[in-house]
Amino acid sequence: MDDIPSIISHVSLGTNHFDQSVAFYDRVLEPLGCRRLMDYPGAVAYGKMFPEFWVQTPFDGQPAGVGNGTHVSFIAMNKEAVHAFYEAALAAGGIGEGEPGGREEYGAEYYGCFVRDPEGHKIEAAFWDESQSQG
Template sequence: MTGVIGHVSLGVDDLDAAGRFYDGLLGAIGAPRRVTFDAALAWGRDHAEFWVGTPIDGRPASVGNGTHVAFLCERPEQVRAAYAAGLAAGGTGDGDPGPRPEYTPDYYAAFLRDPAGNKVEVYSL
């Protein structure tokens, strides 16, 4: 067993829009969709690591202030490809691809909002 996180889930109200967004974004970094349920979808490189779904309590999904999920890429080219795919699939930019030396010298990242407004990051080291 490696790592500490089994999976992460974000709430969305429009599962179809979220599916298109994450199929593009995560497909660009080699993490295909692995699960499709009526109320949830999941992606990952070797298991269902990242999930989106409609809230189980039936209330509208909401975005967490200060919350984001970061997806690891192998190279800056993957960061740029994932960012472009996310924009093309209905996401909005929240920080163009580029170096982030304030984090670490080799950190390269981009930030987007998915169609539900959740903040996501794609980065390479």
């Protein structure tokens, strides 16, 4: 999976509580092997190799909002990382939206979990277990 390029350059989520959100993502992304790569006033970027995920105050100065039907999914390298992400999220003030496990509707290869961050954004950690492939 490491050699499969992503179709996304980066994703940004707005925050109205910058310090709280950064503390949350510092803790939650660590089990997935992500780290802070850039720090700016009002913006922090996380990633493994380049800034793939940003938490920031909106540039237009308006309040940040949560998108209905929108969520961000992070790649987990195994099921244990999915569990560690979920536990870290709950411990850091997140709200569970779907415990770690398979989801029949996503196929046999999928194993993941869903949480809401302190701002209310829906985030996910997903592991794709190719050994479970039916084909």
